[in-house]
Amino acid sequence: MALARGYAATDASKPLQPFTFERREPREDDVVISIKYSGICHSDIHQARNEWGNSMFPMVPGHEIAGIVTAVGSKVSKFKVGDRVGVGCFVDSCTTCASRDVDLEQYMPGLVATYNGVEADGKTPTQGGYSDHIVVKEGYVLSIPEHLPFEATAPLLCAGITLYSPLRNWGAGPGKKVAIVGMGGLGHMGVKLAHAMGADVTVLSQSLSKKEDGLKLGADHYYATSDAETFKTLAGTFDLILCTVSAEIDWNAYLGLLKVDGTLVLLGVPEHPVPVHAFSLIPGRRSIAGSMIGSIKETQEMLDFCGEHNIVSEIELIRMDQVNEAYERVTKSDVRYRFVIDMATL
Numbered sequence: 001m002a003l004a005r006g007y008a009a010t011d012a013s014k015p016l017q018p019f020t021f022e023r024r025e026p027r028e029d030d031v032v033i034s035i036k037y038s039g040i041c042h043s044d045i046h047q048a049r050n051e052w053g054n055s056m057f058p059m060v061p062g063h064e065i066a067g068i069v070t071a072v073g074s075k076v077s078k079f080k081v082g083d084r085v086g087v088g089c090f091v092d093s094c095t096t097c098a099s100r101d102v103d104l105e106q107y108m109p110g111l112v113a114t115y116n117g118v119e120a121d122g123k124t125p126t127q128g129g130y131s132d133h134i135v136v137k138e139g140y141v142l143s144i145p146e147h148l149p150f151e152a153t154a155p156l157l158c159a160g161i162t163l164y165s166p167l168r169n170w171g172a173g174p175g176k177k178v179a180i181v182g183m184g185g186l187g188h189m190g191v192k193l194a195h196a197m198g199a200d201v202t203v204l205s206q207s208l209s210k211k212e213d214g215l216k217l218g219a220d221h222y223y224a225t226s227d228a229e230t231f232k233t234l235a236g237t238f239d240l241i242l243c244t245v246s247a248e249i250d251w252n253a254y255l256g257l258l259k260v261d262g263t264l265v266l267l268g269v270p271e272h273p274v275p276v277h278a279f280s281l282i283p284g285r286r287s288i289a290g291s292m293i294g295s296i297k298e299t300q301e302m303l304d305f306c307g308e309h310n311i312v313s314e315i316e317l318i319r320m321d322q323v324n325e326a327y328e329r330v331t332k333s334d335v336r337y338r339f340v341i342d343m344a345t346l
């Protein structure tokens, strides 16, 4: 066992604080990673504050990890000491079920979350990336393209893949009109990725305050959802709408923006259920769907795609002791566009 240092939530109402814990002794198929950068996803905040009701404390959040390999087990073949690697939202999964065969292991019941989960042994709590190092099975470690600025790649491991996967699954590309709801950590990655795939991209934000940025990042159009005219102007426009908002917004209004056979994909997770009327779906054969991160294979594909297109996240690099302040700012939508913790400041 090696001691790890990090920051943890000790219960839902307290700020994160310094915390020391044990990482497992590396096994023959494990990679030991010195964590250099850790992104702050809104999911970290939901879980640190027990907004989904499933939190286990103490909890070291963080599933957007970029680091350097410091040791490898005897059976590791894909990585060597010194490699730049990433770890996302899961670090293990069961080895038997069919989802794994079709590279959809993110939907497997035996998924082991990077934190707020338990290891494959069914009892040892997992702890995440707001820490100095992590031990991960080789199959759950990703290669980060060499030429991308390292600190800005950390958010690709969750925000990037969470948008890449539905964009690919619902066929975003030339001739397709895609809307991204919410210009936050996930949303701004959606703009960059959908633009690089060749889709016509619209941002639907609460206001026009980030319009200039949105257009610079690749949006073709930018509308404020606080303006009722937006919903009239854009009625029946989109093939695909990706909603990254975690507040309870009226999904019925957004369904009205879809073309016939269009799909609204939910990515953000509101704390309470949102009612949907059958008449929002029936005229127009519209669908409402959900999507969760992406498989390991797809995550590597996304990182390689980002390497080819020089896509990284827009980040604000912070010290570890600024994490609680960063949480407050994320909840107020005051981030452009992802906080990343410089783990050297731990």
Ligand code: NAP
Binding pocket: 040, 041, 042, 043, 044, 046, 158, 159, 162, 181, 182, 183, 184, 185, 186, 187, 204, 205, 206, 207, 210, 244, 245, 246, 247, 248, 249, 266, 267, 268, 269, 270, 291, 292, 293, 330, 331, 333, 335, 337
């Ligand atoms: P974020 O950076 O806070 O972005 C969310 C954006 O939603 C905000 O920037 C804001 O954009 C908009 N928004 C916030 N409050 C709103 C309100 N009351 N009404 C309308 N719009 C509002 O969060 P994130 O890290 O991107 O995560 C977003 C959600 O996705 C979270 O619920 C997170 O847990 C979830 N998530 C899901 C997955 C998955 O696999 N499905 C993966 C990661 C995260 P504007 O200022 O532009 O309006």
Ligand code: ZN
Binding pocket: 041, 042, 043, 044, 063, 158, 159
């Ligand atoms: Zn996340």
